[in-house]
Amino acid sequence: MAAQLPGTFTERMKELLGTEYEQFAETYKETPYAGIRVNTLKITVPELLERSPFDLEPIPWCPTGFYTEEGARPGKHPYYHAGLYYIQEPSAMAPVELLVIQPGDRVLDLCAAPGGKSTQIAAKLQGTGLLISNDLHPDRTKALAKNLELYGVRNGIVLNESPERIAAAFPGFFDRILIDAPCSGEGMFRKDEDMVKQWEPGTPRKYADMQREILLAAADSLKPGGTIVYSTCTFAPEENEGSILEFLAGHPQFTAVPAGGSGWFAPGLDGLPEAARLWPHKVKGEGHFMAVLRHDGSAAAPGSDGDADTALPASVRSKGGSAARPVKAGGGKDREAKGGRGQGKGGGARGQRPQGSGIDAALAAFAGFCREQLGWQPAGFPVLFGEHLYVSPLPSSALDGLKTIRPGWYMGQLRSGRFIPGHPLATALKPSESGRSLSLDSTNGEAVSYLKGETLAVPEQRLAVQPGSSPKGYVLVCIDGFSAGWGKWQDGMLKNEYPAGWRWT
Numbered sequence: 045m046a047a048q049l050p051g052t053f054t055e056r057m058k059e060l061l062g063t064e065y066e067q068f069a070e071t072y073k074e075t076p077y078a079g080i081r082v083n084t085l086k087i088t089v090p091e092l093l094e095r096s097p098f099d100l101e102p103i104p105w106c107p108t109g110f111y112t113e114e115g116a117r118p119g120k121h122p123y124y125h126a127g128l129y130y131i132q133e134p135s136a137m138a139p140v141e142l143l144v145i146q147p148g149d150r151v152l153d154l155c156a157a158p159g160g161k162s163t164q165i166a167a168k169l170q171g172t173g174l175l176i177s178n179d180l181h182p183d184r185t186k187a188l189a190k191n192l193e194l195y196g197v198r199n200g201i202v203l204n205e206s207p208e209r210i211a212a213a214f215p216g217f218f219d220r221i222l223i224d225a226p227c228s229g230e231g232m233f234r235k236d237e238d239m240v241k242q243w244e245p246g247t248p249r250k251y252a253d254m255q256r257e258i259l260l261a262a263a264d265s266l267k268p269g270g271t272i273v274y275s276t277c278t279f280a281p282e283e284n285e286g287s288i289l290e291f292l293a294g295h296p297q298f299t300a301v302p303a304g305g306s307g308w309f310a311p312g313l314d315g316l317p318e319a320a321r322l323w324p325h326k327v328k329g330e331g332h333f334m335a336v337l338r339h340d341g342s343a344a345a346p347g348s349d350g351d352a353d354t355a356l357p358a359s360v361r362s363k364g365g366s367a368a369r370p371v372k373a374g375g376g377k378d379r380e381a382k383g384g385r386g387q388g389k390g391g392g393a394r395g396q397r398p399q400g401s402g403i404d405a406a407l408a409a410f411a412g413f414c415r416e417q418l419g420w421q422p423a424g425f426p427v428l429f430g431e432h433l434y435v436s437p438l439p440s441s442a443l444d445g446l447k448t449i450r451p452g453w454y455m456g457q458l459r460s461g462r463f464i465p466g467h468p469l470a471t472a473l474k475p476s477e478s479g480r481s482l483s484l485d486s487t488n489g490e491a492v493s494y495l496k497g498e499t500l501a502v503p504e505q506r507l508a509v510q511p512g513s514s515p516k517g518y519v520l521v522c523i524d525g526f527s528a529g530w531g532k533w534q535d536g537m538l539k540n541e542y543p544a545g546w547r548w549t
């Protein structure tokens with residue numbers, strides 16, 4: 045790397061590492077490691093390994109993570125656009141493994157953009173439970189929402205809120221919370237020289253103050269007996285052990301439990317050996333810190349109503365809703381569309397208040413589409429923003445007053461009384477869940493033509509059509525059998541419905 049490391053930083057690292065410092069300093073001459081994580085919502089690990097166009101080597105601390113060879117360009121393969129993997133720095137795959145997510149868990153990813161760890165959490169949930177992915181910075185939530193949609197996440201909600209406002213709306217609610225905290229980024233200096241340029245001697249202190257606030261709010265959102273995983277990509281002790289020790293001193297109901305990751309990681313410093321450090325001279329990855337904080341469950345988390353099993357926000361409880369048992373779209377009591385403020389276009393929840401009468405028309409049109417196109421109907425709480433319909437893992441009242449970017453899985457838009465299916469509906473479907481589908485070959489250019497937005501000539505016999513259905517209409521377009529988007533087929537031509545903002549360039 046060309047950038048000069050700041051003197052204050054190197055002095056501190058020499059003090060921290062002692063005789064190991066030279067080994068650590070040598071790593072700045074090496075190329076950073078790169079990796080992909082298999083999206084097990086769409087493909088199994090053995091199947092991806094069998095199909096992989098590049099060599100992959102397992103990342104020891106993440107069963108779905110693999111190092112990619114130098115020169116591999118995983119972002120330039122149709123499989124990336126079919127959401128089969130997420131391109132992620134190998135050390136960054138460690139924190140979610142420590143969350144030990146169980147099916148049905150309610151998980152909050154508090155600092156989630158652009159969504160690397162949220163997509164990993166979603167894969168572990170396998171469509172069960174609830175994932176709320178939040179980021180404070182509005183611009184960053186766009187990439188977050190897009191990544192969750194690319195990966196075919198059905199049970200996710202995207203918020204643009206402060207951790208304090210989330211804690212007020214969801215006291216004592218979540219089984220697992222990830223705080224992938226904003227930090228000074230010292231562990232990324234080798235990979236991202238901008239981090240070096242932005243660093244000043246006062247940077248770690250500034251972030252440490254922010255981290256302490258985030259930790260306090262997370263504690264209020266956690267269910268008794270739940271787990272918080274805290275991670276940073278920095279070496280600064282005040283942002284790592286410092287933030288955690290201060291938190292533990294004020295929260296005796298929490299304990300730091302070993303985060304060693306089967307011995308792959310080094311222990312934490314300064315009185316917190318239970319934490320884990322990933323040193324670039326000891327693992328094949330960038331610098332990271334992680335701590336696992338478990339609530340003892342013996343007392344309610346601050347702000348909780350103390351009922352761990354039914355700890356739903358008051359707005360949800362009063363309507364009899366349950367995150368674990370969503371109703372079938374169109375069949376539930378919570379049908380009037382409500383929701384927080386939102387943003388986005390073409391599938392983004394916008395700032396319009398929903399039209400009370402519109403929900404019935406939207407649900408009827410949607411039900412017709414589901415009958416004709418899918419042969420089944422996605423379950424969840426229906427939420428209408430303007431003309432945009434979502435199915436949510438939570439009743440819409442639970443999001444009242446919260447800045448909501450995506451209240452759930454985007455189904456599509458009601459336009460002039462007709463239901464137009466949305467792109468995220470397609471990316472989360474399996475071919476067997478669509479009445480009409482078409483598989484394009486990833487190797488002969490036709491998949492890339494589709495991803496570029498081109499119209500394709502497709503003879504009828506190439507379509508897989510459910511018995512009794514007409515071939516004409518919306519077709520789930522897949523790449524080697526994995527959904528990528530919609531097309532509309534008529535008379536041997538496939539009109540391209542792949543959204544402009546997603547196209548292959």
Ligand SMILES: C[S@@+](CC[C@H](N)C(=O)[O-])C[C@H]1O[C@@H](n2cnc3c(N)ncnc32)[C@H](O)[C@@H]1O
Nearest residue numbers: 155156157158159160161179180181224225226
């Ligand atoms: C390390 S990055 C998160 C990376 C992300 N977890 C991933 O795996 O892709 C930290 C994020 O925290 C967000 N952030 C900063 N301050 C925040 C706060 N007070 N509350 C929530 N998010 C915050 C930043 O916008 C940034 O996107």
